Amino acid sequence: MNLSPIRKIYQGVADRRQMFRMFDRHAQRPNRWEGDDSALYRGEWFELGQVGHDYMFEVLPPLWMRGDMFAMREFLTGSITSIFFNLSIDGRVRYFHGYCDLSDRASPAQMRDAIVERESRPVRSMTREERIEHIWSSTHDDYRGYADWHFPQAERGKHIVMMCAPWQGRDFKLLDQLSDAEISAKLPVHLRFLPDVIAA
Incomplete structure (x- = not known):
């Protein structure tokens, strides 16, 4: 990252x-x-x-x-x-x-x-990086970790978070590869719809 x-x-x-x-x-x-x-x-x-x-x-x-x-x-x-x-x-x-x-x-x-x-920005906003950092900071240790031997060599050691969905079960995904929809789903409701910093 x-x-x-x-x-x-x-x-x-x-x-x-x-x-x-x-x-x-x-x-x-x-x-x-x-x-x-x-x-x-x-x-x-x-x-x-x-x-x-x-x-x-x-x-x-x-x-x-x-x-x-x-x-x-x-x-x-x-x-x-x-x-x-x-x-x-x-x-x-x-x-x-x-x-x-x-x-x-x-x-x-x-x-x-x-x-x-x-x-000091007049409009509350978040960058993609800030959204990802917040997810890492607020996720319980049991649901986050570091990529291990299950991941390709180049990705080992990177941040991973658990993804839970009825159609895919539980799996870990690289934090920096989360889609916008996945990031939104992992943020608390009051942070999901803040504008991007570029638009602020």
Whole structure:
């Protein structure tokens, strides 16, 4: 799956349970402790509530604080760590989490600017990639996974999700190969008919 450098991975405000799930939404990946997994996390962001934001602020003393953001002291992998933002968007303070690569000093500011730009759009909209990311983030671990030996060699390791239909039984399909109709069926009702970002 070709991911943009900075990407929204969940639509809406994540509650406490969902927030902790998304902190490591790639936990089931094969060969988890082999190699550098920074690319999986770098650039991911989502919105959370003030309670979640404040809780994370109090867990450990921040690595650093800069006005509207702070960095977690513990690193997820390599130089990737959590950055928490409290941003005023359209006159309302909102809270966000993102994974930034601190080897690039501009990374937190770039993340902040991308979030503000994305969330300042006058019309609610989603790209195809955002729809797919939301499906992956919100699907229970038992119904998602990674392509294994059942798939061609070139597809192994890619995200897969379970498809259920009376005429086909249960089967897994590559996430990035879902049709528009399949994506719509897997999204919650309130997200199914949002316009595409290009049309916004």
